[in-house]
Amino acid sequence: MNPLYWLEPWEPSPTVVICVLIAAVLFVRGKRHARISLARQISFWFGLGALYVVLHTRLDYFFEHEFFMHRAQHLVLHHLGPFFIALAYPGAALRAGIPFAWRQRFVGPALAARPVRVALDVVMHPVVAVTLFVGLIYFWLFSPVHLLAMLDWRLYRVMNWSMVIDGLLFWWLVLDSRPAPPARLSPGKRVLVVIAAIPPQIALGAFIFFTPRELYPVYSICGRAFTWLSPMRDQQIGGLLLWIPGSMMSVVGALIALRHWMRLSARGRLQQDRRSGLRPEDRARRREDRTLHT
Known part of the structure; x- marks a missing residue:
């Protein structure tokens, strides 16, 4: 079989093509003026390429006809792809x-408009950010909602795009390497935000895995891509994908946020260190003395 066959879209979407092209062109143009390391470039292209593959290739057929494949798609849309884009x-x-x-x-006035600023302040609030990140997973996996989303192609695309946009907002907030301000959250809050998203994902994944009845019969109704895989086994694999890889991505995000926190503290760039008026070497000596006295 021709490998290019798998790159053909199962359901062509001009929106996906336009959005990916705009992001790619802007990045190529901008990296000539902004200092972007090779590692960051690889991270960006990997994240953007992963989003395109799960949104606009022949694989979309399997995402629509097997629950565990659908969970793999959303793992990329909500976690992996946005994570690597934000990491760049x-x-x-x-x-x-x-x-x-x-x-x-256009861009400056639009970002400075009060409705836009208020909307960003709301969705970037730590409590709202965690609620949206976890809540969207729960919402789209609620059996009646999931049934409608898989039967209506318009709702199906809304579901996928909501996961992409929310994933980008969440990981952009959590993986910000700057002190606050200009970052929206302090390094400590960024660690807490991503840790708070872990238990609900584990709970939902475990519930799906251990439930003794079929939660998503839409895949049996519409026909399964892998007839050799039983509905319950399909559901259990999907639950494991949410339970383990999804939670592990959040653990990795927490470790990266913690690393940023330690780096900023070592460089004396935390807000409390700047307010103290001490030189970086004095702050380091003070931390060393405090360690020796404890």
Whole structure:
């Protein structure tokens, strides 16, 4: 079979193509002006490529006809793809890729508009961010809602795009490497936010895995891609994908956020260190003395 066969979209979507192309063009244009390391470039392209593969290739057929494949798709849409894009810290490159005149005339005023600022303040609030991140998983896996989403192609695309957008917002918030301000959250809060998202994912994954009845009969109704896999086994694998890999991605995010916290503290860039008025070497000596006295 021709390998290019798998790159053909199962259901063509101009929205996916346009969004991916815009992000790619802006990044290519902007990285010439912003300093982007090779590792960050690889991270960005891997994340963007992963989103395209699970949204606009022949694999979408399997995502629509097996529950565990659907969970694998959402693992990429909500966790893996947005995680690697945010890990590349591409904001400066994407901004630099926009023509200067457009930034002045359109982008700047749009971001400065009060409705936009209020909306960002709301969705980037730590409690709201965790609630949305976990709540969307629960919402789309609620059996009646999931049935409708898998039967209506319009709702199916809303479901997928909601996972992508929320994943980008969440990981952009958590993996921010800057102190606060200019980051929205302090390094400590970023660690707590991503840790708070772990238990609900484990609980839902375990519930799906251990439930003795079929929760998502839509896959049996519409026909399964893998006839050799029983509905209950399919459901158990899907629960495990949410339970283990999904939670592990959050653990990795927490470790990266903790690393940023330690790095900023060592460089004296935390807000309390800046307010103290001490030089970095004095702050380091003070921390060393406090360690010796405990």
